[in-house]
Amino acid sequence: MKVLVVDDEPQIRRALRIPLEAKGYEVSTVGTGEEGVVAVAEQQPDLVLLDLGLPDVDGTEVIRRIRGFSDVPVIILSVRDAQSDKVSALDAGADDYVTKPFAMEELLARARAALRRAGPDEPPQPTLSYDRLEIDLARRLVTLDGEQLHLTPTEYALLEALVSNPGKLLTHQWLLRRVWGQGYGTETTYLRTYVRALRRKLGDDASSPELIVTEPGVGYRWVGESR
Amino acid sequence: MAAENPSPISRVTLRAIGIGILATMTAAVLAAAVSQLSTNPQSGAALAAAEVAIFMLGVTVAAVSGGLWAGVVSALLASVVYPIVESEGHSFHVDFEQPQQLIASVVFLAIAVVVGLLVGNAADERNRATRREREARLLANLSGKMLSGDVPERVMDEFVQVLLEPLGLATCQIAVTLDGQEIEAKAARTGLAPGGPTEVIPIVVSSVPLGTLIAERPAGRRPLTRDERLLLEAATRQAAVALDRARLDARARLAQLDAETNQLRAAMFSSVTHDLRTPLASIKAGVTSLLDLGTRHDDAQVRELLTTILEETDRLNRLVGNILDLARIRAGALIPKRVPTAVDEVAEAVVARMRPRLAGLAVDLQLANDLPEVPADPVQVDQVLTNLLENAARHSPRGGTLRIHIGRADGAVRVRVADEGPGIKREEREKVFEAFYRGRESPESPGSGLGLAIARAIVLAHGGRIWIEETTGGGTAMMVDLPLEWSAEETAL
Numbered sequence: 001m002k003v004l005v006v007d008d009e010p011q012i013r014r015a016l017r018i019p020l021e022a023k024g025y026e027v028s029t030v031g032t033g034e035e036g037v038v039a040v041a042e043q044q045p046d047l048v049l050l051d052l053g054l055p056d057v058d059g060t061e062v063i064r065r066i067r068g069f070s071d072v073p074v075i076i077l078s079v080r081d082a083q084s085d086k087v088s089a090l091d092a093g094a095d096d097y098v099t100k101p102f103a104m105e106e107l108l109a110r111a112r113a114a115l116r117r118a119g120p121d122e123p124p125q126p127t128l129s130y131d132r133l134e135i136d137l138a139r140r141l142v143t144l145d146g147e148q149l150h151l152t153p154t155e156y157a158l159l160e161a162l163v164s165n166p167g168k169l170l171t172h173q174w175l176l177r178r179v180w181g182q183g184y185g186t187e188t189t190y191l192r193t194y195v196r197a198l199r200r201k202l203g204d205d206a207s208s209p210e211l212i213v214t215e216p217g218v219g220y221r222w223v224g225e226s227r
Numbered sequence: 228m229a230a231e232n233p234s235p236i237s238r239v240t241l242r243a244i245g246i247g248i249l250a251t252m253t254a255a256v257l258a259a260a261v262s263q264l265s266t267n268p269q270s271g272a273a274l275a276a277a278e279v280a281i282f283m284l285g286v287t288v289a290a291v292s293g294g295l296w297a298g299v300v301s302a303l304l305a306s307v308v309y310p311i312v313e314s315e316g317h318s319f320h321v322d323f324e325q326p327q328q329l330i331a332s333v334v335f336l337a338i339a340v341v342v343g344l345l346v347g348n349a350a351d352e353r354n355r356a357t358r359r360e361r362e363a364r365l366l367a368n369l370s371g372k373m374l375s376g377d378v379p380e381r382v383m384d385e386f387v388q389v390l391l392e393p394l395g396l397a398t399c400q401i402a403v404t405l406d407g408q409e410i411e412a413k414a415a416r417t418g419l420a421p422g423g424p425t426e427v428i429p430i431v432v433s434s435v436p437l438g439t440l441i442a443e444r445p446a447g448r449r450p451l452t453r454d455e456r457l458l459l460e461a462a463t464r465q466a467a468v469a470l471d472r473a474r475l476d477a478r479a480r481l482a483q484l485d486a487e488t489n490q491l492r493a494a495m496f497s498s499v500t501h502d503l504r505t506p507l508a509s510i511k512a513g514v515t516s517l518l519d520l521g522t523r524h525d526d527a528q529v530r531e532l533l534t535t536i537l538e539e540t541d542r543l544n545r546l547v548g549n550i551l552d553l554a555r556i557r558a559g560a561l562i563p564k565r566v567p568t569a570v571d572e573v574a575e576a577v578v579a580r581m582r583p584r585l586a587g588l589a590v591d592l593q594l595a596n597d598l599p600e601v602p603a604d605p606v607q608v609d610q611v612l613t614n615l616l617e618n619a620a621r622h623s624p625r626g627g628t629l630r631i632h633i634g635r636a637d638g639a640v641r642v643r644v645a646d647e648g649p650g651i652k653r654e655e656r657e658k659v660f661e662a663f664y665r666g667r668e669s670p671e672s673p674g675s676g677l678g679l680a681i682a683r684a685i686v687l688a689h690g691g692r693i694w695i696e697e698t699t700g701g702g703t704a705m706m707v708d709l710p711l712e713w714s715a716e717e718t719a720l
Contacts, residue, residue, distance in 0.1 A: 084564060101540065101544055103537075188566075188567060188569075188600075189567065189600060192569050192572060192600075206572070206575035206576070206579065207574075207575045207578040207579050207590070207592050208578075208579055208582060209575075209579055213576075213579065214572055214575060214576040214579075215576065216568070216572060216573040216576045216577075216605040216606075216608075216609055217566065217568065217573075217604075217605030217606060217609075
């Protein structure tokens, strides 16, 4: 597995390379956005870790250029305050973000999830099993503790969108378009109402979530670990 | 008397002539009526005396009510009319050679002049008194306004406005330079065309010229009288004194602000130095002992050192975040990027994220149903809730409960974060929102003293309010209202 680190700070590059290599990844590093786009084309990495605050090209622009020729998963590294930058980077095609300073285990977990999603298509799972929850995607049946849940078509579509992108941060805009259609994108109230209803039916507590995590102002992430 | 009308025959003169004529004619009619009362020729002398008395009365009335000129007109007319009336039934010719008639005319004129002059003097005296009173009132009024401690701009606005009417000005303006700042005020009376005689009076304080006052009379009117000009100068001197005072006040305020800023800066430096160095010291100590290959640590020791390093890194990160936020607030760069934000959702996410740090405390999160979204910056709302929770956790006893309630208030979404700590004394409640303030109970608490100051700055930038209430158990409840409506005119901070 090849990982490309794009960050202008040499210390960060070193701090990322050592633990990633220790985990068995092959790591290359560059310091500018231009070099980053070229490196993606030439080295064809399996994962890109991209700093949003690059000196030459805006991080969102880097993602857009990469997306012009590659579907490689991109995880953004950003500081806390650049919330709107994060959203636009995610909407431009980034897969996830971690906030600096981050714990290495968190970054590794995000990296694994991104690589898993991008990995060779596993035969589609007809059913997904979690601790108490089971989802039969073929028959569109959802059961909690063995009892069948009655979900509205919208709730089911929302659940399906979430579980088919495990670990990925899905932006409000992406979810609205996926569930409600292309004409939607800003109606976050709808989305919030349905997420709340879905959480209630799934028995998930937003203040100690085990299935759906809220990223305020950005979107939602499915964190349920399927067995 | 000041004549406002520019025409040579003023209205006042016309009025005097009118009164003179009217008074004498009335006297003539009365005298004629009296002469008809008796046909007895023996009573001629008494009758003549009565007629003279009636004419004298007429002249006196004219002089009293119309002044000197009305009396003179009345007297002259009476000199002509009296012989006609007097000779009625005797002879019909006017003859000033007749001593009786000549004496009568002289007496009439003398009465007219004496009474007219007396009345005129009294009237002049009255006018002068009225004017002096008006001037005194004007000056008192001005000095009241000048010393009100208002900003110089507003004081000058009032000043020029107050002068307009008493001095009959069309426009009045003032232009001064105060500590490099230019202040201008101008007032004009509606319905009066400017362009008349203009007075320019310098404004001087301790022989330093500050500017000028320009008073303009309406077009075509006479210039200010000497008295009016003196009044204007007196008023201008008052304005100069007021401006000087304002200048000194501003300097004093600036000096005080400077002192406060310096004090705050000193507090900030000592606090930040201490707070930044402490975690750095722990980290460096941990790392150097791990790097010291000469010493062997067992797994548990290594783990403990690493845990310390991790915790101190997090603490340092929070502190740096707070200092950056504060710097942003100070620089006036705390501008919320408003999007429809569900405060309840943010609260859930904050609680979820803070679970590890809230270990040992129970969290009771109550969210009202169907809470509306507020126009707010979700990152900043997150920051407010995080800071309130950190503060509450820090002051909670072990095993205590944090109660977070989010509901609706009048035109706002209301957040209440209550702890079971020792509470905050009433007199300290405002102070806890000041940067670098630490409660007396816990002067060495691990907080930086910035969290609540930042929370307040953010809430205010959102047009909301933050305050402290007491819980029934004596703990502290931090209250925040975030308004549902937001208009662009509301300025941040």
